Amino acid sequence: MLKKLWFQVGVGILLSLLIIKYFVSIIWVFDPLVIIAKVIFIPLLLGGVLYYITEPLQRVLEKKNVPRWGSILAILLSLIGVAWIFVAIIGPPVTDQVNNLVENAPRIAKEINLLKDTVLQEKENLPEEFQKSIDSAANSLQSIAVLFGKWIIQFLQSFFQAMFLLVLVPFFFIFMLKDHEKLSPFIYNFFTGTRREWIKKTLGDIDSVLRSYIQGQFLISAILAMLLLIGYSIIGLEYALLLAIFALFMNLIPFIGPWIAFIPALIIAFVQDPKLAIWVGLITLAAQQIDSNIITPNVMGKTLDIHPLTVITVILAAGNIAGFLGIIIAIPTYAVSKAVVKNIYATRKQISEAATKSV
Numbered sequence: 256m257l258k259k260l261w262f263q264v265g266v267g268i269l270l271s272l273l274i275i276k277y278f279v280s281i282i283w284v285f286d287p288l289v290i291i292a293k294v295i296f297i298p299l300l301l302g303g304v305l306y307y308i309t310e311p312l313q314r315v316l317e318k319k320n321v322p323r324w325g326s327i328l329a330i331l332l333s334l335i336g337v338a339w340i341f342v343a344i345i346g347p348p349v350t351d352q353v354n355n356l357v358e359n360a361p362r363i364a365k366e367i368n369l370l371k372d373t374v375l376q377e378k379e380n381l382p383e384e385f386q387k388s389i390d391s392a393a394n395s396l397q398s399i400a401v402l403f404g405k406w407i408i409q410f411l412q413s414f415f416q417a418m419f420l421l422v423l424v425p426f427f428f429i430f431m432l433k434d435h436e437k438l439s440p441f442i443y444n445f446f447t448g449t450r451r452e453w454i455k456k457t458l459g460d461i462d463s464v465l466r467s468y469i470q471g472q473f474l475i476s477a478i479l480a481m482l483l484l485i486g487y488s489i490i491g492l493e494y495a496l497l498l499a500i501f502a503l504f505m506n507l508i509p510f511i512g513p514w515i516a517f518i519p520a521l522i523i524a525f526v527q528d529p530k531l532a533i534w535v536g537l538i539t540l541a542a543q544q545i546d547s548n549i550i551t552p553n554v555m556g557k558t559l560d561i562h563p564l565t566v567i568t569v570i571l572a573a574g575n576i577a578g579f580l581g582i583i584i585a586i587p588t589y590a591v592s593k594a595v596v597k598n599i600y601a602t603r604k605q606i607s608e609a610a611t612k613s614v
Contacts, residue, residue, distance in 0.1 A: 295423070300584070302427030306435065307469040309334070313432060327432045345496070352497040453602055460594040468587050476506035479513070479542055483520075486538035492520070493527050508582055509566050513543055565589075 309330045316326040439462070443454040480503035487495035502516035517539045524531035566586060573585030 298423035299427050301424045302431060303465075304469055305334075305424070305428045306431040307466050308473060309432070310435075310466070311470070323433060327429060330432065331429075345500075348496055349500065352494045355494070449602075453598060457595055457598045460598060461591050464590045464594050465587060468590060472507055472509070475546060476503050479503075479506045479546055482542045482545065483516075483538065486542065487520070487535070490531060490534045490538070492524060492531060492535065494523055498523070508570060509586055511567065511570055511582075513539070513546075 312330055312333070313326045316329055317323065321329070439455065439458045442458060443451050446454055480499045483502050484495055484499035487498060492498070498516070498520045501519065502513070505512040505516035508515070517535075520535050520539070521532055524535040569585045569589045570582055573581035573588075
């Protein structure tokens with residue numbers, strides 16, 4: 256019985272629960288380490304994202320015999336150039352649209368309240384089933400608004416905290432560009448034999464998953480934001496650039512992100528002209544169809560191999576546990592965990608098959 260897989264898994268789960276129980280009891284001992292981890296996590300995360308975004312450029316430069324220091328300098332200058340373009344060209348219209356939106360916020364809120372009051376007044380004249388549907392939709396929208404507001408507040412708190420820690424981001428970023436090939440060997444060289452090979456393969460799979468997700472998701476988000484900007488500009492929607500930039504960041508969240516970006520665009524369209532709301536819906540639907548049928552299959556393929564229902568479940572759970580930051584890192588964390596579990600399962604299967612053959 257001791258060799259049965261179900262028994263070993265059960266013992267492993269019980270031991271894990273005991274470890275967690277006693278760890279929670281003495282967690283105060285680790286408070287200094289937790290504080291240090293929180294300080295380092297956001298700069299390390301941002302540095303890692305920048306590394307995976309710029310790593311293809313470094314690879315291209317070094318294939319043309321540019322030395323490592325030259326490729327790092329070229330990447331840093333490129334990032335500074337992009338930041339300057341954003342501030343000099345995109346910054347002023349974004350600032351104008353933000354100021355305009357702040358000035359018109361009371362009018363927009365008034366229009367929304369009038370629309371809500373109109374719907375509620377007409378509700379009594381509708382069949383009972385429609386009344387129940389309206390009440391259910393109102394409750395759902397209220398819950399979503401509260402949850403979304405909580406995510407936004409947590410995101411802003413994390414954002415402003417990160418501003419104070421940005422001095423660490425270039426340090427991690429440059430270190431990754433300079434010595435990224437040395438990280439995996441530094442870890443797996445502590446081991447020997449099959450364990451060393453397993454850790455080497457697992458680290459390679461993790462690197463592949465993170466590279467595919469980060470590079471693919473940023474490219475997809477940029478393309479979708481550009482499509483939305485073109486569509487919103489054609490129909491004359493107010494705050495088109497601001498909404499497209501908001502969509503750029505929201506589209507980093509798979510499946511749910513595009514619909515979060517759709518809500519403010521729909522509200523502004525209703526306030527500006529109810530007919531525009533139909534066009535906004537059609538533009539969003541067209542962009543999503545182009546994304547799901549053309550962009551995502553060609554950019555990311557089936558690298559992550561995660562079912563949409565799993566993605567939605569993981570994102571909602573992460574949002575409740577860790578707020579907006581949890582939503583952002585939920586899918587790559589799940590993908591990395593899945594890669595590790597798959598390698599464990601493959602190794603156990605090989606051991607089992609070898610034992611069967613030996614018998």
